[in-house]
Structure formats: structure tokens, C-alpha cells
């Protein structure tokens with residue numbers, strides 16, 4: 699059955715296209731197959747959530763798409779999109795102010811010095827941190843630090859010509875360490891920014907409700923080695939409430955499927 703579900707619909711354009719992607723670590727007896735023949739598309743402007751048990755290869759897959767590691771087999775095509783990756787830990791430079799963290803990212807993108815300060819201010823406003831520009835990361839809450847990390851990820855995809863349109867944003871359990879209330883707020887934010895900027899998002903999580911809250915589509919990976927086992931379109935209108943009955947009921951169905959998968963592999 700796997701073939702039938704992984705065969706991608708014949709879209710003309712994809713912001714991200716994976717075909718038969720496998721990834722093994724090590725060699726000989728210690729060889730570990732992390733991903734097995736993963737095929738997956740993210741359409742331009744689509745929000746795809748990648749869901750799977752811990753250790754199933756989600757981070758491996760994002761790292762491959764980000765170009766931080768090489769596939770063992772298969773192909774990954776991101777067209778010429780600008781790709782940004784955001785992790786669970788914000789990984790900001792602690793000795794730099796919030797503004798300076800963003801400015802550094804803009805500098806890396808080649809934004810001229812004179813343009814960096816005002817652009818950093820706009821980016822911080824867009825994540826509602828306008829008043830915290832001169833703070834250092836340790837002076838912020840976890841949720842605020844993740845907002846800075848989001849602004850920085852957006853800064854890393856800056857382009858003078860289109861203000862960041864056509865960007866692929868890869869998010870690796872970005873809200874996993876936050877309390878539920880902060881996470882709910884950040885769900886609203888990321889959804890707003892995704893829409894405003896027409897981002898294509900590949901969002902990794904092991905939280906089923908989070909995946910249903912955010913995704914146009916939820917792609918379920920098997921336990922190691924990660925394979926696409928099933929895709930669930932999410933038909934509900936946005937914004938969705940994570941505690942709504944519609945979200946809960948689709949999440950329950952997906953959870954059943956996930957349990958089946960984890961059980962099968964004895965993970």
C-alpha cells in the first residue's frame with residue numbers, strides 16, 4: 699500500500715519535492731537506515747505537517763531538505779527557493795541583543811548595513827517583539843525567544859525584491875519546549891505570518907493535535923526507518939482551535955494510525 703499513498707499527486711510546481719529519499723548513517727554492522735524511500739511534495743504556499751514518533755527520522759529529513767546533510771539515495775528539489783530552518787532550541791547568540799541577532803542574519807543575507815536596522819525592526823514588529831529590541835535573549839521568556847528565532851529565520855530568507863515571498867520554512871518541533879498557552883499563541887502567529895508571506899512550510903512535530911491545528915495536510919511517518927505511511931488532508935477552516943471537537947476527532951483518528959505503526963515496529 700505504501701506506494702499508492704507516497705506516489706505524489708501530479709502537481710506542476712512544488713516548493714519542495716522529495717523522491718525516493720533514503721538516508722543511512724554509518725556502515726557495515728553499525729549501519730542504521732533512518733529514512734526509507736520517502737517521497738513527498740510541499741506545494742508553494744502549502745503548510746505540511748510531518749508527524750511521527752521520536753527517532754523516526756523527522757529531523758534527519760529536515761536536515762536533508764535544508765542541505766545540511768546528503769541523501770544516501772533519491773533526490774530533493776527545492777527549486778531555487780530560499781530555505782530557512784528553525785529548531786526546537788532558539789540558538790540565539792546570548793551576547794547579542796535581540797536586534798543584533800536579527801541584524802546579523804540580515805548581514806549574512808547580504809542586506810546592506812543601512813537597511814539592516816529598519817528591517818530588523820519590521821521583522822521584530824511582525825512577531826510582536828517591537829518593544830524588546832534591546833534585550834538580550836536571557837531576558838526573554840521561552841516563547842519570546844522562539845519569536846526571535848522565527849524573525850531570524852525570516853531574516854535569513856530576506857530578499858530585496860520580494861520581501862521573503864517564495865520562502866521555504868522548515869520547522870523542527872519549534873514549540874515543543876513551550877507551555878500549552880504560549881504554544882497556542884505561537885500557532886496563531888505562525889499561521890498569520892505563513893499567510894502574509896505566502897511561505898511554504900514543512901513543520902515537524904510529534905504532537906498530533908498541533909499537526910492538525912496547523913497543517914493543510916498531515917503526513918504520517920512510520921517508526922524507523924521513516925517511511926510515509928499515510929497522508930491526511932485537513933479540511934477544516936482556519937484559524938482552528940486546538941481544543942475544538944473537529945481537531946480532536948481527526949487527531950484521534952491519526953493517533954490510532956500512529957499507534958498501529960509504532961506497535962508494528964515495536965518502538
Ligand SMILES: Nc1ncnc2c1ncn2[C@@H]1O[C@H](COP(=O)(O)OP(=O)(O)O)[C@@H](O)[C@H]1O
Nearest residue numbers: 723730732751752753754755756757758759922
Ligand atoms: N548523525 C547521525 N549519526 C548516526 N545516527 C543518527 C544521526 N542522526 C540521526 N541518527 C539516528 O537516526 C534516527 C532518526 O533520528 P532523527 O531524525 O533525529 O529522529 P526524530 O527527529 O524523528 O526524532 C535515530 O535512530 C537517530 O539515532
Ligand SMILES: [Mg+2]
Nearest residue numbers: 756757758870
Ligand atoms: Mg527530531
